Amino acid sequence: MSELEAFRAEARAWVREHAPKSLWGTSGSGPFEGYWGGSKCDETDPDLLRWRDLGVEKGWTAPSWPKEYGGGGLSHQQEEIIHEEMKAIGVPRPVAGQGLAMFGPVLLKYGNDAQRARHLPGIARGEVRWCQGYSEPNAGSDLANLQLKAERDGDEFVLNGQKIWTSHANLSDWIYCLTRTDPNAPKKQMGISVILADLDTPGITVRRIDLISGYSPFCETFFDNVRVPVDQLVGTENEGWTIAKAILGHERSSIGRSIARQPGSAQQEVVARARKHLDVADGAIPDPLLRDDLASLGMLEEAFHLTLARIQQSAASGTPGPEGSITKIVGTELKQKRFELGMTVAGIQGLGWEGPGFDDDDLQYTRDWLRSRASTIEGGSSEIQKNIVSKRVLGLPEGKK
């Protein structure tokens, strides 16, 4: 047995022994599913909390982080194995969210020791929840156009401006922000800095945004003369764009992966909805056109999972291919197709917003369908992803955007 196989056996045994039975089969085990923690968390499920505590104690909320920062001191491959073993039985990771999936890795790479020591353990223990301040009203796809001002005043930066699409800012404790520290830089990618702010700092206001689905994790976050100490600058002043791109790269791969649920589950879900709404308990679904659509979905799903596996295998073998760049495009397309077909089979029973005459699971499905429309926009729209693949992978010349 190889070392990794032995580790898999160990991870499997630990996860299966310790994960509370009530959580089995409840989660796709993605980086953004489960217990997000933070001081504003009102989670009461004792099993989720116990699972969090066990994970924290083992260092397996952040398996690949150094032990001194609350991690497990393991390799990325071992971390992958732990997550696979959680996914295999459908339990959530003990702690989920932006801090673990996105901000932590960036701080490990670009932060200084004091910043790591101050912020990482709270993330690993699920005590401090982070959100991301990236987009602005005039900086969406053109992110480098961001204008949130950060002016140096003695030992502090003074922040003025607005962030938008700050997911869960209302439930978070801290925000990592892209700010404009040099408005006179010759290129808009220059003069950007990454600054951290406690959301309780005077001058910060958070307002929730409702989406077409009726709710959302998104907020607008306003900064009005917000003063933060200069030691909350990450990396070098005016060179934050490099960090921003690293976080975006991370975001793309985690979105691609987080969409990947259990292989076959999208097909199963929509087949089950078709059976329910067409009243066909088992056997062949009589409509051949619908079967064709379901099979198209199932085939795309399987091709996507096999591609994720292939990317992972080639990364593990030390020669990552360029295919990683397409996972967000394909994963979000798969998600939208799944919901579209799931809505089609429900017919008018999928039209309910709330109230009598509709099943709860259909009402929820309809909201989820509406929410899925954002998936090809958030985290870099599909068009932006295609620009990136076109330039970096296909080597096509850059043109006017």
Place this chain on the structure above:
Amino acid sequence: MSGHTAPSLLLNDEQKMLSKTAHEFIRERGPAARIRTFRDSNDEVGFSRELWNEMAELGWLGLQIPVEYDGLGLGFFDLCVVLEQSGRELMPEPFVSTLLLGTQTLLLGGTEAQKKALLPGIAGGETLVTVGYDEAGSHRDSSNVVTVAKTSADGFELSGEKVQVLDGHLSDRIIVSATTSDSAYTLFLVDPTQSGVTITRQSRIDGLNAAIVRLEGVSVTVDDIVGELDGGASLLQAVCDRAAVGLSAQMLGASEQAFADTIEYLKEREQFGVPIGSFQALQHRAVSVYTELALTRSVVLAAARAIDEAPDDIARLASLAKATASETFMHAAKEAIQMHGGIGVTDEHDIGLYIKRAQATYMTFGKPSQHRQRWAELHGY
């Protein structure tokens, strides 16, 4: 995927080397433009026997054939490495007829005597074996076999007509399906030099060689049965699954080449004073093809691996690979022509050869819609 552990989808070092060698050899010796040359010269063979023999010497024809029949005894996965490269240049050599149809039928159903008689010659390049299964009405109902095997004193007499038999004009043996009872058919090995066999060449759009094989009271014995009496349908299905995966590997290669040619053209061709590849309208379409290629590679590798290692998953993954590769190749070929503009629809340019092959492969071993229906059945809906 049935479990959460995916099959290995990577090539090992030997396979990477094989892929590279085959790529270079085929690019130099077997470019796609040959399709036009064979067509315009009314070549009697329609492919290069010399090249076929050279590939035999390189060991490529016997990659999957067991050592006891003079092959290398490797897997179907290894064969697919070479098939992918042969697909890049649309090679008209008898890969599909002999290495996929003929060899797979013999490996799965052949008697020891049949394998001994034919497989060494296949590995050596001198023997061609094909399978004739399509008939005039097959595109309406492929399960309806009109060719009959009438019981005779010595065995059977075969009568009927097979169409578009790949490399039927040159094959040393043709395996044909013929009904042996009201509800079942059997596969028979036919020597085309026998009396009662008439071969008529056909001309197709795609540059592969095909023939009508007419059988009029052709005598065969029980020794010529491949597989079980009345067991033709399940054997042919298993053969077609393997052939579909091998063909998908060729389609993957062909799509990759059409795409690579297109990307090169997008970088070279200038209009409005800039390379047309700088236009976002074309860039995004190119990325869509690239995305499909990445997905197709994954499913083809998984299906090829299943043939060697996971027999229970072959049917499902063969359908996945064939449906996906068919749609991808067709899309890649259509986009290639559109992005080449006017030159793309001329006979002079190679890119048009790709859409002809795409159409032919789309229709071979089951259309995508048929594979999706089978996928649905295999998943219980």
